[in-house]
Amino acid sequence: MAIRLDGAVLAMFPGQGSQRRGMAAALCADHPEAAAVFATADATLGLPITELCTTGDEADLRRTELTQPAVVATSLAIWNVLQANDFEPDMVAGHSLGEFAALAAAGVLTYEQALRLVARRGELMAEVAQRVPGAMLAVIGLSAETVEQLCDRVVGADVANYNEPEQTVVSGTVTALAEIERTAGEAGAHKCVWLEVGAPFHSSLMDAIAAEFGAELDRHRFADPRLPVLSSVTAAPVRTGAEAEQLLRRQLSGGVQWVAVVRTAIAEGCTTLLEVGPGRALTGFAKRIAPELAVFGTGTTKSLDAVVAALATSRSTAA
Numbered sequence: 001m002a003i004r005l006d007g008a009v010l011a012m013f014p015g016q017g018s019q020r021r022g023m024a025a026a027l028c029a030d031h032p033e034a035a036a037v038f039a040t041a042d043a044t045l046g047l048p049i050t051e052l053c054t055t056g057d058e059a060d061l062r063r064t065e066l067t068q069p070a071v072v073a074t075s076l077a078i079w080n081v082l083q084a085n086d087f088e089p090d091m092v093a094g095h096s097l098g099e100f101a102a103l104a105a106a107g108v109l110t111y112e113q114a115l116r117l118v119a120r121r122g123e124l125m126a127e128v129a130q131r132v133p134g135a136m137l138a139v140i141g142l143s144a145e146t147v148e149q150l151c152d153r154v155v156g157a158d159v160a161n162y163n164e165p166e167q168t169v170v171s172g173t174v175t176a177l178a179e180i181e182r183t184a185g186e187a188g189a190h191k192c193v194w195l196e197v198g199a200p201f202h203s204s205l206m207d208a209i210a211a212e213f214g215a216e217l218d219r220h221r222f223a224d225p226r227l228p229v230l231s232s233v234t235a236a237p238v239r240t241g242a243e244a245e246q247l248l249r250r251q252l253s254g255g256v257q258w259v260a261v262v263r264t265a266i267a268e269g270c271t272t273l274l275e276v277g278p279g280r281a282l283t284g285f286a287k288r289i290a291p292e293l294a295v296f297g298t299g300t301t302k303s304l305d306a307v308v309a310a311l312a313t314s315r316s317t318a319a
Contacts, residue, residue, distance in 0.1 A: 003296055003310040007271035011089035013075045013098030018279030019061050024053035024074050026301040033084045034077035041073040044112045045119050049073050064198035068122035069115055075101040075277035078298050085311040091228035093261050099232050107226040108244050120216045124209040125199040134200025137170045137177045141190030144168045154179050160202035161256040164288045171203035206253040235260035262289045
C-alpha cells in the first residue's frame, strides 16, 4: 500500500513489549543516522545497547533494566532517520515508556537524558519485580468502566493501560490478577491475556520506587516542548518542561490513557498517525480506536523505507 503522509500527523512512540530480537540489525546497517543514536546510547549508558538490539539474546532483551533503554534507543534511532528526511509531525505522544522518546523528539529532553532516565527507571522497576510477584493482564471484550469496577473489588489490582475501547490492561500482584481473570470471564470478557513483561507497571506497587525515581528526575533539566506533546497521563498537551517532569512522576503508577490520547489527536485535527519505533502495537490500537485514520508503522525495513520514500515524494511535490 502506498503511503501518503497527508494532513496533520501524530508521531506515536511505543512502550515496553514492542521489542524483538534483532530489531535494529537492518536499521543500523542501512541508516548511519540510526547507528549514530545507538553509539550515543552505548557511550551514555556504558551498556552494549547496539549489540543487544542487533544480535543480542532474547532473554537479555526481556530484562526490564535492558528492555527500556533498548526500546527507547530504537525509537530514537528511527526518529533520527525520519528527521534526516525532513519529517516534522504536528504532535507527538508516547505509550508509557515511549513517552520518554516522545519528549526527546519534542526537545524536552536530550537523547542522552532520555536514555539515562529510562535506564534508571528500568533498574528500579526490576527491583520491584524481584520483591513482589507482580504481573499485567489484558482484559479483552469488556468496557474500561467494567474493568475499573472489577479492580475496585480486588485489593492489589489497578487499571494500567486503556489501550482500546475494549482492551484494558490491569496491573498488580499475581494473586489479584488471577481473581480479575476469573471475574472478568464471569462478566463476559472474550479473553484475558497475561502479558510478557517484567514488572507490574503503572500500578500502586510502583509507589515503592517513586522517591528514588523522583530523585533521578531532579537531576535533569526539562526544556519546554518545541512541538505539541500529548501526555499519556492526561491525554492533554504538555505546555512546559516543568509540567512534563511532573507528569513523568505521575506516570510511574498512573494509568496510560491511550484511547483518550488518540481521540485528542483527532480533535486537534490529526488524520494520519505514524508509529515511530519497533513493533506495531500502537498501529493496531489506533486502527481499532478510529478505523477512519490513516495509520502507518516504521518498525521494519520495508515499512521505514516506504515512509522515507513518501517523505521524498512530499519534498519533490512541494518543490
